[in-house]
Structures are given as structure tokens and as C-alpha cells.
Amino acid sequence: MISKVLQPARELVEPKEKVTLINKDKLIKVVKFIGLGFLEPLVRIGVGEEPRKNALLIVKSTVFPVCSILLFLVLWHYGAAYLFNVEANIKIEAARAAQGEAAALAMKECIASGDLSCKPNVLPSPSEVYEAAVTLWQDHLAIMAKKVAFSEKVAETNASRQAQGLEMITYTGRPSFIDQIKTSILTVFAGFLLAMVLAVPAGVLMGLSTTLRTSFNWLIQILKPVSPVVWLLLVFMIVKTLIKDPSLDKSFIISFVSVGLCSMWATLVNTSLGVSSVDKDFVNVARVLKLGIGKNIRKIVLPFSFPYIFTGLRITISVAWMVLIAIELLAQSPGLGSFVWEEFQNGANDSNAKILVAMIVIGLIGFLLDRLMVMLQRLLVVSKSEAS
Amino acid sequence: MSILQLEKVSKSYGSGNEQVEVLSDINLTIGEGEFVAIVGFTGSGKTTLINLINGLLFPDCGTVLFKGKQVTGPGPERGVVFQNYSLLPWLSVYQNIYLAVDQVSPGTTKKEKDEMVRKYIGLVNLTPALEKKPAELSGGMRQRVSLARTLAMQPEVLLMDEPLSALDALTRAVLQKEIINIWTKDKRTALLITNDVDEGILMADRIIPLNPGPKATLGPNFKVPFERPRNLLEINQDPVYKQLRNEIIEYLIEMGNHRRSDSSDSLKLPDLQPVMPGRVFLGNREKRKKVKYF
Numbered sequence: 001m002i003s004k005v006l007q008p009a010r011e012l013v014e015p016k017e018k019v020t021l022i023n024k025d026k027l028i029k030v031v032k033f034i035g036l037g038f039l040e041p042l043v044r045i046g047v048g049e050e051p052r053k054n055a056l057l058i059v060k061s062t063v064f065p066v067c068s069i070l071l072f073l074v075l076w077h078y079g080a081a082y083l084f085n086v087e088a089n090i091k092i093e094a095a096r097a098a099q100g101e102a103a104a105l106a107m108k109e110c111i112a113s114g115d116l117s118c119k120p121n122v123l124p125s126p127s128e129v130y131e132a133a134v135t136l137w138q139d140h141l142a143i144m145a146k147k148v149a150f151s152e153k154v155a156e157t158n159a160s161r162q163a164q165g166l167e168m169i170t171y172t173g174r175p176s177f178i179d180q181i182k183t184s185i186l187t188v189f190a191g192f193l194l195a196m197v198l199a200v201p202a203g204v205l206m207g208l209s210t211t212l213r214t215s216f217n218w219l220i221q222i223l224k225p226v227s228p229v230v231w232l233l234l235v236f237m238i239v240k241t242l243i244k245d246p247s248l249d250k251s252f253i254i255s256f257v258s259v260g261l262c263s264m265w266a267t268l269v270n271t272s273l274g275v276s277s278v279d280k281d282f283v284n285v286a287r288v289l290k291l292g293i294g295k296n297i298r299k300i301v302l303p304f305s306f307p308y309i310f311t312g313l314r315i316t317i318s319v320a321w322m323v324l325i326a327i328e329l330l331a332q333s334p335g336l337g338s339f340v341w342e343e344f345q346n347g348a349n350d351s352n353a354k355i356l357v358a359m360i361v362i363g364l365i366g367f368l369l370d371r372l373m374v375m376l377q378r379l380l381v382v383s384k385s386e387a388s
Numbered sequence: 389m390s391i392l393q394l395e396k397v398s399k400s401y402g403s404g405n406e407q408v409e410v411l412s413d414i415n416l417t418i419g420e421g422e423f424v425a426i427v428g429f430t431g432s433g434k435t436t437l438i439n440l441i442n443g444l445l446f447p448d449c450g451t452v453l454f455k456g457k458q459v460t461g462p463g464p465e466r467g468v469v470f471q472n473y474s475l476l477p478w479l480s481v482y483q484n485i486y487l488a489v490d491q492v493s494p495g496t497t498k499k500e501k502d503e504m505v506r507k508y509i510g511l512v513n514l515t516p517a518l519e520k521k522p523a524e525l526s527g528g529m530r531q532r533v534s535l536a537r538t539l540a541m542q543p544e545v546l547l548m549d550e551p552l553s554a555l556d557a558l559t560r561a562v563l564q565k566e567i568i569n570i571w572t573k574d575k576r577t578a579l580l581i582t583n584d585v586d587e588g589i590l591m592a593d594r595i596i597p598l599n600p601g602p603k604a605t606l607g608p609n610f611k612v613p614f615e616r617p618r619n620l621l622e623i624n625q626d627p628v629y630k631q632l633r634n635e636i637i638e639y640l641i642e643m644g645n646h647r648r649s650d651s652s653d654s655l656k657l658p659d660l661q662p663v664m665p666g667r668v669f670l671g672n673r674e675k676r677k678k679v680k681y682f
Contacts, residue, residue: 284474
């Protein structure tokens with residue numbers, strides 16, 4: 001009697017629990033896949049699994065890092081306040097020395113009132129940086145609105161110009177911060193692709209032949225440590241001669257080619273290392289089977305050196321991103337680097353804060369790019385095992 | 389008719405003073421359809437011998453003839469089962485075998501190749517593990533895959549380089565049986581290298597001991613007189629088995645002792661002074677002698 005009553009109830013419960021189990025595992029898989037493995041205990045605690053152990057894990061993996069960031073912000077805040085006071089005192093003393101006590105008092109009051117005209121130019125505090133970020137975002141929205149308005153305004157003219165076969169009128173106003181970020185990312189990807197296209201095949205060739213490897217080794221060792229700035233100049237010399245067509249974006253070409261050339265070495269060296277260190281057993285298998293060169297590369301060499309190549313590509317993309325900022329700064333091609341430089345030259349009262357916003361954005365994007373590569377690697381490995 | 393012939397083969401490694409002659413004056417003839425086992429101590433040059441036959445290595449002097457022609461390199465007609473499996477870890481069992489099938493039978497359709505792959509996997513009883521990666525398999529299963537891959541090359545001579553030495557005794561027995569079964573089915577010539585005399589007696593027609601190296605040579609032939617199919621339990625009771633086994637082992641041990649007594653050079657121990665921890669020398673040490681460890 002009792003069991004009859006209980007049974008349907010159990011049946012109702014069991015499948016439900018199974019569903020949550022699958023979802024949990026799937027969620028953990030997804031979380032790990034996108035490189036956010038530290039969220040795993042949070043997911044587990046969400047379904048009530050070993051709350052004590054997982055709570056400890058959360059403290060370790062999430063709470064401590066957050067604390068360290070908060071600590072950093074606090075230090076930054078006080079550090080900025082200290083620098084502010086130092087700079088303010090210097091200003092007051094300068095006013096006193098130049099114009100006497102009254103001027104010093106006026107300066108002190110002026111600084112205390114927070115008036116922009118006499119604000120000391122120092123390291124901005126976290127709150128100022130936050131405000132600058134908000135300003136930049138609003139500026140972006142304003143520019144977007146302007147763009148839309150402009151395209152509406154010229155829609156008719158453009159239609160008629162198109163009919164006549166003339167060039168369309170495009171918005172040529174100032175790019176917003178977000179536009180700069182987009183340009184930078186585009187450039188880094190173009191450079192990365194160039195590096196990959198050049199370095200992976202060259203690395204495979206060099207890995208396969210000892211003669212090639214030794215012949216090019218010196219050249220590579222010499223070119224590898226060359227500074228991005230010099231690469232930029234070199235690329236500029238070549239591109240200037242080769243590209244005369246004004247419709248091509250020369251500054252974009254120069255920056256992405258130099259980024260590619262600067263960052264390709266890690267991939268080149270790693271690929272050739274991976275290819276040349278293929279396990280002797282696998283080489284023997286290939287020899288016994290008499291695999292052709294193409295098949296040998298596809299079935300044995302590339303799969304074996306895949307982890308090496310990906311390590312190289314990961315280094316390449318982070319180097320590319322690091323180098324890009326410097327190159328944009330120098331080449332005056334649009335992007336985050338030139339944004340930073342312009343803000344520095346600009347010297348407006350929130351320029352410093354904007355530079356710091358850019359710095360944080362650069363760091364975050366670099367981090368995301370690295371995660372992206374890890375994800376890509378996992379994706380390729382997973383899809384390879386699924387294809388079998 | 390002999391399918392494989394080694395004449396006065398020797399092979400050394402290294403150069404100059406470091407040169408070590410691993411094999412010296414090896415003469416071996418294997419007839420078609422024969423199953424020969426070469427038994428020897430570890431480190432006596434067994435793998436070198438098999439690499440000379442499959443063409444991964446070349447002899448310093450002497451000739452290796454396969455069907456009357458000199459061996460110029462490796463090829464699928466002399467398929468090897470490697471000691472450490474050598475499966476490609478990024479390919480599944482199916483793909484590993486497919487690579488071999490694809491390579492040795494050009495001009496066949498995809499469907500035929502697929503059938504062949506399945507046939508060879510079925511031959512070693514691995515059909516359930518078709519889509520698995522080598523890493524997911526046990527040692528015995530991996531060696532089966534390796535065997536299937538070698539069989540898929542359709543070799544004229546099956547070379548086995550200690551194929552079972554990394555396996556536990558039970559798996560060993562099972563695989564020995566399977567290899568024998570497969571061999572009886574199509575009577576390929578087979579050369580088994582092993583360090584287990586029993587394994588040799590159970591599987592081979594003829595056992596040749598390899599004297600311990602350096603300068604390893606082949607010993608006399610020991611014919612294995614048992615009828616096939618052989619039953620391990622029955623053979624174990626047979627006095628002939630015991631006698632044969634003892635003879636071979638005695639021969640190997642005697643050769644080993646002989647070899648050992650040959651080398652009479654005494655090694656000089658280094659004269660070392662212990663360095664006490666925590667002693668710091670400042671300035672020039674009185675005698676900056678280099679400590680020689682060897």
C-alpha cells in the first residue's frame with residue numbers, strides 16, 4: 001500500500017533531478033570552455049552540491065581575487081589623493097612665491113572649490129576614471145546620433161550620386177572611443193592573420209628540413225628581438241614605395257603589416273620546434289607506411305605539433321596587441337594607441353582620466369583575446385575528436 | 389624458398405672510440421610461411437635487428453635480402469608491430485587502421501576500404517572500440533590495434549618487436565593465442581622478437597637465441613617439434629617441452645655468463661672528498677682543483 005503511494009512520487013522526483021544534473025554538467029562544461037573555470041563552484045553550490053567545500057572554493061577562486069582588486073582600488077584612491085595634495089601644495093607655494101600670500105590663499109580656495117581652472121594635473125582617482133569612462137560612452141552615443149542624422153541628411157544626395165556613378169558622401173567627423181577600439185581590434189586581427197599565414201607554413205617547412213632550419217636560424221635570431229618601432233619604419237619605407245593608390249588606407253596597411261611582422265616570430269619558432277620534435281615512433285610509422293609528404297604533414301606532423309603551434313599563436317596575439325598600441329601611437333593610424341597619444345597631447349582636465357580608461361580597456365581586450373585563443377584551441381580539439 | 393635472408397650483417401652505433409658494435413656477423417634465413425622467434429636478453433640488440441630487417445636502419449656490412457633483393461628502406465610489405473604500439477593518439481582506432489588501409493590499397497573505393505578496416509578490427513576483436521582514441525584503451529587493446537594496423541598493411545613478412553612484453557601475463561596469453569590464430573589463417577611469414585622463452589616455444593616453429601651484446605651473434609637453431617594447434621596446458625605437461633625450454637635457457641644463461649667473464653677490465657673508483665655543507669670559501673681557494681667524478 002505504502003510503496004504504491006510512494007512509487008509515483010519517486011518517479012516524479014527522479015527525472016527532474018536528472019534534468020538538473022545534466023544542466024549543471026553542461027553549464028560547467030560551457031563555463032570551463034569559455035575559460036571561466038572559476039565559476040564552477042558557484043554553479044555547483046547553485047544546485048546544492050557539497051555547500052561547505054564549494055563555499056571554500058568560491059572564497060578562494062572568486063572572493064580573494066575580488067578583494068585584491070578592491071585593495072588595488074583603495075591603494076590607487078589614496079595614492080591619487082596623496083599626489084593631488086603634493087601637487088596642490090606645489091601650486092600654492094608657487095603662487096605664494098610669485099604673487100604673495102593673498103594669491104596663495106586664493107589658489108588654496110580655488111583648489112578646494114574644485115574649480116577646473118586651477119585643478120592640479122595629477123594621477124586621476126578611480127572615481128574620476130569612472131566619470132571619464134561615462135563621458136566617453138556618452139560622447140560615443142552623441143557621435144552615433146550625429147552619424148545617423150548625417151546619413152539621413154545625405155541619403156537623397158547619395159542616392160542621386162550613386163545613380164550618376166559618383167562616390168558616396170561619408171561621415172568624416174571625429175571617431176568616438178568605441179570606433180577607435182573597433183579599429184584597433186580590426187588591425188590586430190589583420191596583423192594576426194598575416195602572422196599566421198606567414199609563420200605557420202614557414203615554420204612547418206623549417207621544422208621538416210634541418211638544412212632550412214639551420215640556414216634561417218641566424219636571420220630569425222637577429223630579426224626576432226628587433227623593436228616594433230623599427231619594424232614600423234621598415235614597413236613604412238616599403239609600403240610607401242609599393243602602394244601609390246590613394247584609395248587604399250595606407251596607415252592601416254602599415255600598422256597591420258608591422259604588427260604581423262613583429263608578432264610572427266613566436267609562432268614561427270614554436271611551429272618549427274613542434275614539427276622538428278615529432279616523436280620518432282610516429283616518424284617510423286610514417287616511414288613503414290610510406291606516407292607521402294602531404295599526407296605525412298596532414299596526418300602526423302600537424303596533429304603532433306598542434307599544441308606547439310597554438311602556444312605560438314597565443315603568444316603572437318598577445319604580442320600583436322601589445323605592439324599594436326605602440327605602433328598606432330607612432331604611425332598616427334586611428335586606434336587606441338593614437339587615442340592615448342592625442343589625449344596626452346590634448347591636456348584637457350580629464351585627459352589623464354581618459355588615458356587610464358584606455359589603459360584598462362587595453363588590458364581587458366588583451367585578456368579577452370587570450371581567452372579567445374584558448375577557446376579556439378579547445379574548439380578545434382573538441383571538433384577534431386567529434387569528427388572521428 | 390627463403391623470403392628473408394641476412395648475410396654477415398653487423399651494425400654499430402656511435403663513432404670513434406665510442407663506437408659500440410651491437411650486432412656482429414648475423415646470419416639468418418627465414419623460409420616462406422615460417423614462424424621464427426628470436427629470444428634474447430634485453431639490450432642484446434633485438435630491436436636493432438628488427439629495424440635492420442624492416443629497413444629503418446641499414447647494416448654497416450653484410451646484406452639484408454628480402455625475396456632476393458636488397459632492402460633499401462622501410463615498406464608495408466615488411467610490416468612491424470612496434471614494442472610501444474606507436475599508435476597515433478589523435479586518430480581513433482578506425483582512423484589509425486584506415487591510414488594503413490588507405491596507404492596500401494590505392495584505387496579501391498571508399499566502401500571497400502571501410503569494409504577492410506572493419507574486417508581487420510574484427511580480426512583482433514576490437515569492433516566495440518571502433519571510435520575510441522588510443523588513450524582510452526588498455527595496453528592489451530592498444531597492442532591489438534597496432535597488430536591490426538600492421539595486418540592491414542597486408543605484409544608479406546610480419547615483424548613483431550617484443551609486442552607483448554609490456555602486457556600482463558593474462559593479456560599476454562590471450563594475445564598470443566590471437567596472433568597464432570591469425571597467423572594460421574593466412575600463413576604469413578612471421579618473425580617474433582621476444583624475451584620470453586615460453587612465448588617462443590608456444591608460437592614459433594623455430595627458436596634462435598640472440599647472444600647478449602655487444603657484438604651479439606645468433607645462436608644455434610632450436611626446432612619446436614609440437615603439432616599445431618598447440619595447447620598451452622598440454623604442452624606444459626610434455627617432457628619434450630621441459631627439455632627444450634631448459635636447453636634454451638641454459639644456453640642463454642651460459643652465454644650470458646661467458647660474456648660477463650669475458651669483460652675483465654676493472655673500473656677505477658673516483659677518489660672523492662666529501663664536501664661538508666655550510667662551508668663557505670672566501671677569496672681564492674688554496675687549490676682550485678676540479679673534482680673529477682668519473
